[in-house]
Amino acid sequence: MGIHIVVCIKQTPATSNIQIDPVTGTLKREGMAAAINPFDEYGIEEAVRIKERLPGTTVSVITMGPPQAEESLRESIARGADQAFHLTSRAFAGADTWATSYTLFKGIQKIMKEKGPVHLVICGKQTNDGDTGHVGPGIAAWLDWPNIAYVKKVEAIDDKKIVVQRMMEDGVDVLEMDLPAVIAVVKEINEPRVAGLKGKMAAKKAVIPKWNEVDIEADTKSIGLGGSPTVVSKSFNPPPRKGGVKIEGATAQDKAKALVDKLQEMKLI
Amino acid sequence: MPNSIFVTKNRCTGCTSCAKACPVSCIDMVDRVKEAGIPWRKLAIIDEAKCIFCNACVEVCDKLGEKSKNKDVFHAITMVKEKVEGKNNVDVTLYKNVWIYAEMRHGTLIPTAFELLGLARTLAGTLGEQVAAVVIGKDVGQHAQELIAHGADIVYVIDHPSLENFVDELYTQALTELILKERPNKLLLPASTIGRSFGSRVAITANTGITADATELAIDPATRMLHATRPSFGGNLMATILCEKHRPEMATVRPMAFPRSPRVDGRTGKVVNVAVEASKWKQRTRFVRFEAEKGQEQDITAAEIIVAGGRGVGSETGFKPLEDLAHALKGAVGASRAAVDAGWIPYRHQIGLTGRTVRPKLYVAAGISGQIQHLAGMSSSEVIVSINKDPECALNKMATLSIEGDMFEVLPAITAEINKRRGH
Ligand SMILES: Cc1cc2nc3c(=O)[nH]c(=O)nc-3n(C[C@H](O)[C@H](O)[C@H](O)COP(=O)(O)OP(=O)(O)OC[C@H]3O[C@@H](n4cnc5c(N)ncnc54)[C@H](O)[C@@H]3O)c2cc1C
Ligand SMILES: Cc1cc2nc3c(=O)[nH]c(=O)nc-3n(C[C@H](O)[C@H](O)[C@H](O)COP(=O)(O)OP(=O)(O)OC[C@H]3O[C@@H](n4cnc5c(N)ncnc54)[C@H](O)[C@@H]3O)c2cc1C
Numbered sequence: 001m002g003i004h005i006v007v008c009i010k011q012t013p014a015t016s017n018i019q020i021d022p023v024t025g026t027l028k029r030e031g032m033a034a035a036i037n038p039f040d041e042y043g044i045e046e047a048v049r050i051k052e053r054l055p056g057t058t059v060s061v062i063t064m065g066p067p068q069a070e071e072s073l074r075e076s077i078a079r080g081a082d083q084a085f086h087l088t089s090r091a092f093a094g095a096d097t098w099a100t101s102y103t104l105f106k107g108i109q110k111i112m113k114e115k116g117p118v119h120l121v122i123c124g125k126q127t128n129d130g131d132t133g134h135v136g137p138g139i140a141a142w143l144d145w146p147n148i149a150y151v152k153k154v155e156a157i158d159d160k161k162i163v164v165q166r167m168m169e170d171g172v173d174v175l176e177m178d179l180p181a182v183i184a185v186v187k188e189i190n191e192p193r194v195a196g197l198k199g200k201m202a203a204k205k206a207v208i209p210k211w212n213e214v215d216i217e218a219d220t221k222s223i224g225l226g227g228s229p230t231v232v233s234k235s236f237n238p239p240p241r242k243g244g245v246k247i248e249g250a251t252a253q254d255k256a257k258a259l260v261d262k263l264q265e266m267k268l269i
Numbered sequence: 270m271p272n273s274i275f276v277t278k279n280r281c282t283g284c285t286s287c288a289k290a291c292p293v294s295c296i297d298m299v300d301r302v303k304e305a306g307i308p309w310r311k312l313a314i315i316d317e318a319k320c321i322f323c324n325a326c327v328e329v330c331d332k333l334g335e336k337s338k339n340k341d342v343f344h345a346i347t348m349v350k351e352k353v354e355g356k357n358n359v360d361v362t363l364y365k366n367v368w369i370y371a372e373m374r375h376g377t378l379i380p381t382a383f384e385l386l387g388l389a390r391t392l393a394g395t396l397g398e399q400v401a402a403v404v405i406g407k408d409v410g411q412h413a414q415e416l417i418a419h420g421a422d423i424v425y426v427i428d429h430p431s432l433e434n435f436v437d438e439l440y441t442q443a444l445t446e447l448i449l450k451e452r453p454n455k456l457l458l459p460a461s462t463i464g465r466s467f468g469s470r471v472a473i474t475a476n477t478g479i480t481a482d483a484t485e486l487a488i489d490p491a492t493r494m495l496h497a498t499r500p501s502f503g504g505n506l507m508a509t510i511l512c513e514k515h516r517p518e519m520a521t522v523r524p525m526a527f528p529r530s531p532r533v534d535g536r537t538g539k540v541v542n543v544a545v546e547a548s549k550w551k552q553r554t555r556f557v558r559f560e561a562e563k564g565q566e567q568d569i570t571a572a573e574i575i576v577a578g579g580r581g582v583g584s585e586t587g588f589k590p591l592e593d594l595a596h597a598l599k600g601a602v603g604a605s606r607a608a609v610d611a612g613w614i615p616y617r618h619q620i621g622l623t624g625r626t627v628r629p630k631l632y633v634a635a636g637i638s639g640q641i642q643h644l645a646g647m648s649s650s651e652v653i654v655s656i657n658k659d660p661e662c663a664l665n666k667m668a669t670l671s672i673e674g675d676m677f678e679v680l681p682a683i684t685a686e687i688n689k690r691r692g693h
């Protein structure tokens with residue numbers, strides 16, 4: 001029996017373009033392109049793989065983000081998702097992870113209202129810009145569904161439960177969860193495929209609903225900057241790392257000696 | 270419209286400093302329409318929909334203005350924060366004490382708890398409050414004395430057979446109930462798999478904010494608020510996060526960022542055995558089993574010394590000299606994505622943006638060029654040594670100590686030198 005999966009994706013700066021200005025040590029952002037957060041590609045791929053295992057499965061994609069984030073939703077359809085939903089409004093801007101997960105929760109509720117029950121929500125482990133990893137577990141808290149983060153393998157799934165492997169520092173945990181539930185996935189879970197021609201066609205044609213705070217019936221005191229318990233009070237560039245000492249020596253042995261001397265001086269050995 | 274931000278056109282010189290300072294890249298530099306009397310070619314445009322109103326751009330522009338002789342330029346960005354009343358703001362004076370979550374992982378108390386205790390003592394000292402540790406698991410009361418010896422004044426023990434292994438929803442319910450009852454002022458968790466998994470869920474259930482992966486934490490004595498600073502974009506930008514109106518202020522703290530507080534024998538404290546009514550909890554997750562990692566490999570995120578290899582290693586067997594050095598230094602072995610993708614070493618060793626983030630005392634890199642995505646995972650290491658054939662590569666340029674040379678000659682020589690000095 002098929003299930004309904006919602007994959008949460010975020011459009012973030014394309015990491016391959018990030019460069020550091022060698023003089024100032026700051027990030028160079030000129031001409032920086034945006035793309036799907038790398039971890040979310042694994043989320044989309046895993047949903048599509050579950051669909052292949054459980055015929056009749058629907059894969060929805062949702063994002064909260066500015067108008068241009070629609071490109072990433074289309075890209076998700078090209079990669080195999082069936083439909084996409086775009087939460088977009090000036091009022092969502094400046095949300096911390098509390099308000100972001102609340103907004104996505106309201107968006108998922110709206111999807112359920114329009115398209116029927118959702119069995120599984122898949123998030124990435126973290127984004128490459130905010131980088132907190134909070135949003136997946138946060139959505140689960142709002143939905144009051146069980147959740148597991150750092151998932152590296154879906155061992156089994158049907159319409160009632162899911163068995164997953166969780167990557168721990170010292171090994172792997174295996175857990176079983178009743179559906180509906182939320183998982184956040186790590187890179188090791190799969191190898192995302194590239195979009196095929198059929199997907200690209202579907203992406204072009206897709207009609208993507210845009211929902212604002214009224215559409216998702218959000219409490220306006222819980223969204224955006226105003227609804228966020230945390231604020232970024234300041235951000236600054238750390239003093240650039242001082243270029244260090246080049247260890248010289250005629251032979252590898254000489255260099256090794258000089259290095260070990262230094263490391264002993266620094267009390268590292 | 271809750272907030273607005275705009276650029277005063279005549280004052281903008283198009284210097285790009287604001288665009289570089291912006292953590293969310295919402296500032297674009299566009300070509301100006303030529304106007305009489307304005308020599309500047311570029312103009313900053315801020316995308317309000319993306320802006321998080323963090324003030325970073327305003328600060329750099331104002332700073333340039335202070336330095337500049339020309340008083341007609343800079344001070345070009347104006348931000349108007351119309352503070353919307355968030356819901357459920359709390360009476361912050363009702364919240365007391367600095368708590369830490371003492372992590373149990375597969376039956377072991379993780380020593381990051383002692384780092385958090387040391388940090389909590391400093392914060393509690395500024396506040397004139399007490400330090401409490403919370404330990405959750407099965408048969409965990411035995412660790413209470415150890416936590417007291419390392420600086421806890423109070424230890425809350427949440428002990429129940431169903432808590433033997435970490436399950437997000439159970440641990441969230443256990444910790445949140447205690448928070449709502451005891452009302453801590455601050456709560457620190459390790460930024461480990463467990464801490465990062467359920468910290469956010471606890472924050473939302475307890476209706477408060479949380480900072481991720483902080484490396485600098487301080488109390489502002491005037492406001493008694495926690496200033497939690499975290500690196501982002503691979504340590505190239507630091508962001509200070511505040512949680513003004515909700516309590517407890519929560520943060521996950523990066524392991525190895527703070528020294529462990531020393532053990533003081535005979536230190537006394539209070540142990541509170543928390544009454545557990547597990548039957549009230551929702552239990553929709555079942556722990557099936559734990560598969561320990563084979564071998565006595567060290568966990569790289571907790572290692573004090575890491576020896577990492579990249580594409581220059583060339584093959585699976587090429588990792589041997591790295592393993593030898595890691596062994597001599599009692600360190601762990603790490604890798605760049607290039608080495609992982611080539612299949613020479615498993616993914617769990619990968620360091621960087623899509624791998625683990627590490628902060629060892631010593632990071633030795635061999636045959637790694639130092640691409641930004643790799644630096645994202647290791648640039649806050651205390652001492653970086655880079656060995657590379659190419660003296661101009663990014664990692665050699667930023668390393669504390671750099672060696673130009675072939676890793677297959679240099680690494681064995683270092684290992685031999687260390688063993689020699691140790692008298693092996
Ligand atoms: C420098 C900086 C530091 C910050 N620090 C904090 C902090 O410490 N605490 C805090 O509460 N906020 C913080 N924020 C705000 C935070 O980045 C935003 O709330 C952001 O909307 C979500 O967090 P994230 O990018 O960390 O996502 P993560 O929690 O890292 O994302 C995990 C997964 O959630 C899903 N997801 C995340 N965002 C979206 C989205 N918009 N639409 C759909 N799915 C999504 C994706 O599947 C993603 O892989 C910070 C922002 C910046 C710029
Ligand atoms: C979205 C995204 C995420 C990514 N995430 C990560 C990540 O998490 N971690 C990561 O590491 N990368 C990541 N990357 C990849 C990253 O961009 C680089 O491709 C990668 O880090 C390069 O690895 P490297 O330095 O080992 O290889 P290279 O850049 O090829 O460098 C090899 C170096 O070895 C030197 N060398 C060769 N032979 C020898 C020898 N005998 N002795 C000494 N030196 C020698 C060469 O001079 C060269 O400097 C990511 C990329 C993207 C796009």
